[in-house]
Structures are given as C-alpha cells and as structure tokens.
Amino acid sequence: MKSNNIVKIFLATGLTVGFAIGCSDEFLTREPQAQYSPTALKTAKGVEGVLLGAYAMIDGTGLDGQDPWMNDIHNWVFGGVPSDDAYKGTDAGDQPEETFIERWDFQATNNHIKNKWRGLFKGVARTNDVINTLKDVKDITEARRAQILAEAKFLRGLFHFEAKKCGRIFLTLMMLLLI
C-alpha cells in the first residue's frame, strides 16, 4: 500500500510540474494586429506613405482630441480673427478662447494656442520621420530619393515658418544635426 501512495504522489507532482514548464514563450508573444510596424515602412512605397502623412498635417485634421480649426494652414483663428478679416460671432459661450485671441489676450491656458503648437510639431516630427526612414530605404532611385528629401525639408521649413509666426520656436538638437 505504501508504494501505492508514493507512486500516486509521484504522478501528481509530475503532472503538475509538467504543466508548470509546459507553456512556451510563444504563448506569451504578441504581434500588434491591424497596425504597421516601423520595419514595414522602410521600403520605397512605405516612405512615400510617410511623406503623404507629413503633407496631411497641413489641413489641421488628424490630431486626436482637438478640433481641426485650431491648427489648419488657412489660419483663420490665428490670422483672420485677430486681424480685421473675420469676426468670431455666434454666442459668447461658443469657442470663448477665440474671443480672447481676437482681443490679443493670450492666456497660458488657451487650448487653441497649445494645440497649434501640437499640430505644428507633429508636422515637424513627421517630416523628420521621412528623413530618418529614407536613410534605411535601399530600393529607390537616387532622383526620387533626392525629391523626397527635398519635399520633406520644405514641409519642415513650412511648419517652422508657421511656428515662427506665432512666437519663439524651439530648435531641437536633432534638427540641427539633420540640417
């Protein structure tokens, strides 16, 4: 009977230990689904897409959680309203921050100003992304490479120009290196 028990204990612990080391690393590895990884973009087609993404920042849409008019290139909020071109209108409570911009009363808590910076620097970051990705792309003609680089640099200049119109800009070390 005693050997019986010992055998049973063996079986039990053996099974449990087996389970304990059974599961492999594969069970715990995940690859992002329905999203691109950076390596997928290091191709000729990929870098064209990233460049398009940089162009897409011009119209002001594409930033989660903010309204497109806070950042678009037409600048009706930062150009048209504070000048004589446009009057904000509607009710006092509809977009009150624009009334303060209209009266040149620039508050630190004004979301329009914060989001303008956010959009412009996202544009800059995307153009930097093009320039960096371009370095790793092999299968592209030299002419097209030069074209893409030029377009990215132009866009970056455009976004910095917009930022300069609003105030001081912050030159990052990386940007200095890339110039």
Next chain:
Amino acid sequence: MKENYFVPIRGTLICGILWLMSIVAFAQKSVSGKVSDPKGEAIPGASITLKGTTTGTISDADGNYKINVPNSGGVLVVSSIGYKNQEIAVGNQTTLNIILESDEETLDEVVVTGYGTQSKRDITGAVTTVNAKDLQSVPATTFAQQLQGRASGLSIVNDATPGGNATVRIRGFGTIGNNDPLFIIDGVPTENQGNLNPNDIETIQILKDASASSIYGSRAANGVVIITTRKGKIGPAKISFSAYYGTQKVSENVQSLNAKELGEYLYLADKYADKAPQHGQYTFGANGEVTIPAYVYPSAGKEGAANTNPALYSLTPSNIYPITKSADTYWWGEVTQTAPIQNYQLTASGGSENSRYALSVGYFSQDGVVKFIGYDRYTLRSNTEFSAINKKLRIGENFTVSFDNRKGGFGNNDEQNAVSGSYKHHPLLPIFDINGFFAGSRGANLGNNSNPYATLARQADNRRYRLRGFGNIYGEYDILPFLTFKTSLGIDITTENGKYIGRANPEYIEGSFVNSSESNTNYDYQWVWQNTLSFSKIFNTVHKIDAYIGTEAIKQFGEYFGATRQGYAFETLPIISYLDLGDPTKVGNYGRVGNDYSLWSQFGKFNYAYNDKYLFQAIIRNDASSRFLSASRNALFPAFSLGWRLSEEKFISTNLPFVSDLKLRFGWGKTGNQKIGNYNAFTTYRSDIWHAGYPIDGNQTTPTIGYDTQAFGNPDAKWEATTSTNFGIDASLFKGKLSFELDFWKRVTSDMLFTIPLTFTVGDAAAPAYNVGQMTNKGLDAGINYKSNINNFRYSISANLSTYRNNVDKLDESPNTRYLGYTSRVPAITVTQAGIPISSFYGYTVLGIFQSQSEADAWPKYESYNKPGKFKMADINGDGVIDPKDQGVIGNPHPDFVYGLSLNLGYKAFDLTIFANGTQGNDVFNYTRYFSDFNTFQGNRSKRALYDAWQPSNPSGTVPIMDANDQISSRPSSYFIEDGSYFRIKNVQLTYNLPSKITGKTALDNAQIYVQMQNLATFTKYTGLNPEIQTGADTTLGFDGGYMPVSRTFIVGVNFGF
C-alpha cells in the same frame, strides 16, 4: 510507462480491499436512526462518519441513516451545513436518533478564497462575505448595484440607465489607470461583470487586502470579488418561482425657466451688458415686459401674417421653411415617464448522494424613466456536479448563457442627451411643428441644441444585442484522502451585435437630410485553464496544514467589425435596418482588434493552524504577461498573513466569557496590475483618411492615404505592483449576537504604469505607459452587526463604514508634472499631480460677489472683469493680479467616508427591512451649470440664474449678474463645486411569509409576498439631479455632465417554493 505500473497496483489494491472487508465483516454491528433538528424535522444529507475511520454515510431524504460500527463501540461524528457538529459515542444500542442544533455561529461557514475554500475561522486576510438573501432584497440589474453599502471597504457608484454597469472600487483608487477589481465567478476570472443574472448568486466574498487576494496576483491589485453561484443541495428536487413587478419614476426634477421667465432673464442680461434689450423672438416692453410671439419660425411670426401662411411650409433640401408655433415646454416633463421594471425567475435544484444540480431560467426587463430606452435580459444557468468512485472523483460544470438587449440611445455625460437637453433646450420651442414633424431651433436666437424628445425618438430603434456564455467544466480527483488534483477549463465568450440608425434631422440647425445605418459586430473570448494540487491534513489533532500549488493559463482575444451606409430612400424599419438598400457609393467600414493578451502563472499557498489558535498563511505567485516583452515579463508576488485567535487563549476565555470569538489578523502582500494597452511595447503606424489623407494629385473628391504614427512603444514596461498591509480585528460576542470587524490598511502602488504626457517635439501619437509613478491609499473599514429576539419579535442591525485617503506620491521624475482630466468646452477641471489626491478639482476660487463698484476697483485686477455682481476671485499667489496662476486645487471628489446601514425587524410572519447608504464629504463638479447659469449658449437657463442672480435689487444673490457679454464667469471655479454628500434610504421592504397552515393545503412548500420601495428618499445638498456620479475614467471623478437621476420605484413581488 504508465501501463507497467498499473498491473501490480491493481493487484495489491484488490487484495487489500478484500482483506479489509474480511476484518471488518466479522466484528461489526449496524447502527441506524434518524437525524433531525430540534423541531423534529428531518435533516437529509447529513454526514455521519465513524470517528477515526473513513467509514461514513449520508442521511436520506427522511433523515434516516445506517452505519456499521465495531462491536467494541465507536464515536459517530454527525454534521450538516447550518448545524453544529455533534459527536456521539455508540454504546450497546443499535438505534441512535440524533438531534442537531442550529449553528448560530457563522464562523464554521466555508468560504471561497483563492482556488479553494477555507473555513471562515481560519481566514487571516481581510475578507467580507455578503450572502444572497441580503443581495436579493434589492432588485437591480447587476449584482454590483446590489452590493452598494453592504460591505465595508466597497465603494459602488451606480449607473442609473437601464442595463448600465456599476463601478466597483475596493479600498480607494490604487492606480492612475484602470481601477476595476477582478471578478471571479465560480473560479473563472473575468473583468467584465455585464449581463450576469444576480438571482443566481449564492454568496459573494470580497478580498480586500493583498494577503487574501495575492493568490490571484496577476490582476488582483484592485481587489477581488469572488462570486459563487447556486449549486444544488442534497435532497429532493426543489422548484421555486419568484417574480416582481414595479414602477419607476424620477425622483428629482430639472429646475428650468419657463418661456416668460427666460424672456425676463434675457432682457436683464442685455440691460446689464449696456445693450439695448432686443431678441429675435421676444418683444420687450419699456419696463421689461415680455411678449411671446405666436410663431417662432418665421422668427417672431404673427398669426395671420403672410409669412406664417401654412401653405408656405416646406422641409426639403432646396427649401427649408418649417413653420413652427411657439409653446411653453417643460422639456424634462416631456422626456420622462413612469416606467415598469420586472423580473421572473424559475429555479430547480436538488441532489442525491452522487450528484447535485441547479437549473435556473430568468427574465428581466426594465424600461427607462427617460422615454424610448429600455433593457431586457434572458438568462439560463445550469450547475451540476457528479461524483464517482466512492466520491473520490468529482466532475462538474457551471455554465450560464445570457442574452441581453439594450434599446434606444442614451449616453450619460453627453451634451446632447435627454438630461442635458432638458436644461438647455429653449422653452419657446414645441415638440412638433405645424405639420407634425419634430420642431427644431432654426428661428433666431433659439440656440443650437437638438430637440431632446426627437433625439430619443429617432434612436428608439437602436439595439445592442449581447450574447454571453460563461462558465467552466472541471474535474477533481482525490488521489489520496489528503491529496486532491483539480483541473478546470473556463470560458467567457461574448458576442455583441449593434444596430444604430441615424435618421435625418433637418429641423436641427446643425442637422442634415442625410440618413444612415450602422451595423457592427464584435466578439471577445477568454479561456482559462487552471490546474491545482491540494493537500489537507491534520497532524496530531492540533497541527492543521492546508496547501496547494497550481498553474493558470489565460488567453483573451476580441475583434470588432462594422459597416455603415448612407442615403436610404425611406426610413422605415424594414429598409433602414440593413445595409443593402443604402447608397453603395456612400459606404464606410472598419475592423480592428480589441483585447489581445495572454497570461501564464504559477502559484502556491500554504496554511498552517495550530489548535485553531495560531494561524499562518503564505502565498507566492509568479506571473508572466504578453503585454510586456520577455526581459520584463515575469513578476513575483508574495504575501503572508498571521492570525491569532485570542478567544481560544485561557486568559480571554476565563476573564471575558461573553467573547465567543476574537481574532487578530495581520497581512502583508504584493499584487500586480497590467491594465495597459495590448501592444504597449511596440511603435506602430496606421493608415486612414482622417489621420493621413492628402490629395497630393489635386483630386477634388478622394485623397491619397499615407501613414501616420499611431502609438509610441515602451519596450521596457513591466508589472505595476501594489504592496498592501492590513491589520484587523474580528470579534463575535454573546454567542454571536454582536459581531464586529475592524481593519486598518495601507496600499502603496509603485512602478505605477502611467502614460506620461509627451513633449510635443517628439511628435504626436498615443503615448505608452511607463513605470514611473507611485500612489498611496490608506484607510479604515469597520462593520458591526447585532441581532437578537424577544419572544416572537426578532431584530438585527448592521452598519458598515469605510474611509480612504488617496495621495499621488509621484507621477514621474518631475514633481510638477500634471495629468489633466476630461476637457470639453472648458479647460480641464481635474488634475492629477504629486502631493494631492487623484483627480482633484482645479480652477479659480470664488470668494463672493462684488457688491459695489468701489469694492470691485479695490480688488486685484482681473482683466476688465471686476464689476458689481461679478465673482470676486481669490488672488492665490498674492501677486496683485488675477490670472491663470491663481488657479489651484478647489475640491476633492473623494469622500471622507462612505457608509451603509441595515435594519431588519421581524414579528411572527412579517419581516421589515430598511436599508440606507450614503457618502459624506465628496465634491462634485456640476458641469450642467456651465450652460444653465451663465449666458454661454442661446437656450434655457435654470431658475437659479434668474431668481438668485445678483442684481442691485437683489444684493444677496449667489449667481453672477446676467450679462450677455460675460465669458469669464463661466471659467472653472469653485462656483461649480458642490457638496456631493448624500444619505439615501435605498430600500424599504415588507415581507409576509404565508403560514404553513395555508401552504400545507396547496402544492406550495413555502410562499412569501412582499412590497418594496426603492430610493424612497435622498437627503443631499447637491442641486443637480443625482449626486452619485459615475465616470468612465478615474482621472475625471465627480464630473456631472448630465447624468440620469435615480428613480423612485415601487415593487410588488412573490416567491414560491414547491
């Protein structure tokens, strides 16, 4: 290999058994009798064992038993759940009738903690049990709502919408991310509490501190709620039916102005803004008299005029001329109704020696107190267990299928929902225009709010169907009497199908003639596979050891898919419910992944009890999660706890004889949290029109789509750990009449996973979570219970109280980092920052109202705002100027304490239950005041804005003077912060148990009939509709953007048992 071992084993087994039987057969006698309770009623299913052996039997349905006892005599141990164990020596008699005393002490109760069960006497962690009777006395959609106020340490905030989930928080807010606790239903963990039928629940245990919950380490940092559903009990089949029906009505009403009052308000707002009073609809007299026009569209139209000729009416894309008469509408009254709530449940359960079963079917239906919304649920549950090989092998399953249906559209905290709309929509507008279509606000100065009745009516056909299968199948085998192996496979599968119909709303000033239909589906599955090996043995009668080791593997995955079409020719239900008949050139579709992670853990638990006096427990668990990369994937969570049963010590039992049980507990442990995105470690890109579309080729209609960064990755993220310490006392005095429990606890969350705000220069994408923060919670939980009786009158009182204090120790390296909460039209009003509680309110401090121009001039300058009747803002930093730097912490949404009170009185066949709960000391940000108290949008105002406004004739007013140009008074300030403390008599129930004289004549075994009032009264100073605010994000607590109020419900119900 295994085959070779079995043959010799079988042989020795058979020999051994025969040998045993032979010995036993020659020296035994048969003892029989009946087991009954003091009233003489039979106790079926009582266990009778011969002490010191494995010989045993179960009493049958009539309480009779028969057992073999050696001729030399022996001791019979008789036990049954709910009764005190008895040991009786067998002498010469062959008939032995046994009477078992009812067990007043609930400490012998066995509760589920961890992957096994524990006797309540042995628990050293902070565990609270709530039993089904207390839960079912509150009719509610979900069990979480029923838990409100029942246990100390729990904070439950209800969602008053039909089919809404309650937010459950155990001991404060431990982290900046997701604070939901883990729910374990019959051993299967889930984070989703939805659509489980609360009537199937037997008991709920709440594990509050780490020493109890760390066995669930990987997701237990916020506490664990263990739910056990009804299994069968041994005995003949019992069928029971219960039903209730009730009516609900809103308990609070919106205080908004009527048409004439609003005219007076607008007159004054223009006058005090130094404008000539003028309005697109009202005509103002020289002294502020208000005349209401006959028509609001055309603006200020007159009866019989050429432009109000009904023949001119038109509502087509080329000609919008919806002639609308004026009205005086109380919108809250138009969108609310008295609504029914009902529930029917049929249960059958029973068991025999080798099997037990419980089957239940239920139907629940609740219509909304806001029109056109509702909720239905159908559930089926089957729990069975079978045993074989002399009960050594047990196989069972617990499974439930539930189907629910959420009808109509209502979202809490939505600017355009029915509650917000009732505050804002203009009273001059009617529901319908002259041709019976919904009326909108296209006339002048009527605002841009949508018709709340129309919004609800148009969404009445929206449906969200959900089918959920949840349960597990398990097998247990006793390898040796003290060694058991159990394997269990659990699943949780949900599939949802939604239909959202967007009907054209051309009357709405921001509406259109476009209609649409969206159909979406998602599914989510989770499987859990657990294996445990448990050991339970008593050595030398005083050393009790329980231990188990085990493994658990979990995988969860979900996917979403949806499609929309626009441009339907007709909006009738058969046409617009399906996509095929929509315009195929106006199509949208999407598909993405929801949950996607897996977990793998190993754990072990060891319990030692010396003579029931000194208790020790140790737990260790190792978890690995796919959300972290392999270098930081594993984490170890240990815990231990100690208990000392003082009541077993001589110095207590002799000096304090009234103490039945007194136990001191101490626990320490670590639990983990990994509620971050599934792909936190990866930098990823997306590609869609909105984020990355640009017409690079000059195309006028379709842009070319590029790529955009979706998320940045943090490959170094690891588990967040919460270390908690708990010290507690449990006492039971006067033979169980008075009992109390008291716990002091502290939880520190370190390596807190926090999505830190990124600096804009790195670009913009979803930020990953970094392990940078730390948060501390400490508090106290107390519960007290007293029950007694005087002849036929029985009573019991119980109360519980919990407090917690939350402090964010740090968010990241910088002490100035701020995490802002929800922002809508106003800048963020909650801030989370080092040194203050999570989600504290932030804004200006209002000290009062200026009474005179001289007072306003003497005050620090605030742009050009200071004037009589305006707010006097505090100059917090004393720099002589009011500016954004004078914003500070102005409120705390966390309560000082929450409490629950329950009173049960009984006299003969009647029982009266009163249950109340409340919170004290929490602040609420009443965002609805932004629209109703200030001249922000054109629309209605609250009565407060007219009658309590400061005017030279009303210097004690608390609301600023009406001013059409005022944009500063509405900035986030302490004006919006209100005291959200409340005391609510949640439930009063009177039950009558039909006497057995009546039930004996029918097929009924027992019957009860009851009447009940829910939410009878709420005592609060809060001026909004409901001080109980639930939000989706714990970084925006206590923000009232338009929440459905609670309803006062009157219910009649019956319970029958056959």
